[in-house]
Amino acid sequence: MPLPTSSTPNCYALVPCAGAGLRAGAGGPKQYASVAGCSVVGHTLAALAAVPRLAATLVVLAPDDDAFEREVPGTRAWIARCGGATRAASVARGLAALRERGAAESDWVLVHDAARCLLRPAWVERLIAACEDDAVGGLLALPLADTLKQEQGGRVAATVERAGKWAAQTPQMFRIGLLQRALAAAGPGVTDEAGAVEALGLAPRLVAGELENFKLTWPADFALAARLLETR
Numbered sequence: 598m599p600l601p602t603s604s605t606p607n608c609y610a611l612v613p614c615a616g617a618g619l620r621a622g623a624g625g626p627k628q629y630a631s632v633a634g635c636s637v638v639g640h641t642l643a644a645l646a647a648v649p650r651l652a653a654t655l656v657v658l659a660p661d662d663d664a665f666e667r668e669v670p671g672t673r674a675w676i677a678r679c680g681g682a683t684r685a686a687s688v689a690r691g692l693a694a695l696r697e698r699g700a701a702e703s704d705w706v707l708v709h710d711a712a713r714c715l716l717r718p719a720w721v722e723r724l725i726a727a728c729e730d731d732a733v734g735g736l737l738a739l740p741l742a743d744t745l746k747q748e749q750g751g752r753v754a755a756t757v758e759r760a761g762k763w764a765a766q767t768p769q770m771f772r773i774g775l776l777q778r779a780l781a782a783a784g785p786g787v788t789d790e791a792g793a794v795e796a797l798g799l800a801p802r803l804v805a806g807e808l809e810n811f812k813l814t815w816p817a818d819f820a821l822a823a824r825l826l827e828t829r
Contacts, residue, residue, distance in 0.1 A: 717807075
């Protein structure tokens with residue numbers, strides 16, 4: 598698939614898909630669990646494929662993954678079997694794979710969790726519109742509504758002030774070169790791309806997300822996702 602030629606920076610999606618998903622109790626990698634008649638990652642990639650601004654989507658798989666083509670037949674996404682032991686490692690290797698395919702440092706990459714399978718194309722377009730002229734980039738996120746409790750030994754140790762706090766979602770959108778530098782400096786322990794960029798002293802833009810854009814993590818999440826997908 599040839600890369601588009603344009604003076605406008607291209608936008609790529611990158612989906613780290615190399616995890617084991619042990620907390621989900623799905624009997625295997627949660628990205629391949631069936632939800633509403635399709636694999637979790639199949640729903641995710643279908644949503645990304647419907648975003649006109651995305652030049653391509655790269656899926657980062659574990660080196661020994663032999664299930665993807667069977668679970669997501671007919672996908673047009675690019676595949677890189679170079680996933681690492683952590684999310685940060687998988688994303689860093691995925692960025693290198695994008696560069697090998699011709700993506701430029703100044704192009705945008707939108708990193709999205711494979712397990713956020715209720716994604717809608719309009720939400721991705723909202724993020725791109727908000728960040729394409731931003732000096733740093735940004736992410737979908739939700740302002741916290743619930744009262745937060747700090748736990749210690751199974752009991753409440755403190756009530757945490759919630760004002761000004763947001764729950765990070767994905768996609769998270771940054772220039773490829775900036776994100777490569779940020780991840781290299783942050784190391785493998787960083788849990789999201791925005792955190793790595795923040796560590797450089799930069800402030801990513803917060804773009805309002807949606808409650809439905811939750812990450813399938815626990816067993817009950819799969820039943821909820823199935824109900825929502827089936828009633829759309």
